[in-house]
Amino acid sequence: MRRALADPDIEKRSEGPVPETFDPALEKLVEDIIGKVADKWTMLVIETLEENGTLRFTQLGKTVSGISQKMLTQTLRRMEEDGLVRRTVHPVIPPHVDYALTPLGRSLGKAFCGVWIWAEKHHDEIRRARAMFKAKG
Amino acid sequence: MRRALADPDIEKRSEGPVPETFDPALEKLVEDIIGKVADKWTMLVIETLEENGTLRFTQLGKTVSGISQKMLTQTLRRMEEDGLVRRTVHPVIPPHVDYALTPLGRSLGKAFCGVWIWAEKHHDEIRRARAMFKAKG
DNA sequence: ACAGACACTCTCCTTTTGGTGTGTATAAAT
């Protein structure tokens, strides 16, 4: 993926993860999506909803450790816009709104799973790498 | 993963991606790692190095579309610190430095692959969701 | 009459992020 390089001896020996069609607009969209879904809060919200099923706003706020109200609202809105969560408003008083993952959101959760597992699996290796780096530079 | 919820009827029906030990410090480390590796530039650099193998600084700059020199240096340093890339300095003049993925970096690339594939696979669905959201709100 | 619950919104402020442009060391080439 991604063209370029003025240098001739690079190129080929590629084998990108996905068979590409090299549409620059689509590429931009995909990068945009990646930029959004790879957001820390998005990932944590997905994880929380995966584990707990449907949750209300304040419950989410308590569960996603360290998130501010503002960020929670913002994250949820964007996720709703992208079709990752379904927002259900029950018109009662006091207000009752709950959030659940859509199938799309759940599929993203699975895709992320690989990264979580990677992090859990390799954190030791990373800590050692950091120590080495600090020690020798 | 992650405790809490004052609500009793939540809890259980969990089944997190990874068998946890609930060490809060480790959890923080993992979140920190996620926060760093899920960075846009990190992902793009990994992808570029995966496709092209060893590259020099300026080649990377040209290949990773839109990255500034500053961000490239910064990203590479952090990746080096975390053991994702190996930085090799050839003491010649003019300077020659090249970068390659470590096995750890390559394994992260594979983990990310799932997210890339997800994005490529579902971008249509997302576009439709966005259109719907704009239309009805 | 007043407080409380809920799901926000709005404003203010600080921190972080990231771009641009300039400087540097050194030797070879012009």
Added chain:
DNA sequence: ATTTATACACACCAAAAGGAGAGTGTCTGT
């Protein structure tokens, strides 16, 4: 003597991210 190439570092500045806290509407409970 000047230019070129390389891999940055550093300083300055604009924009974006994100936290804190107050406000809002409406009904219920005291």
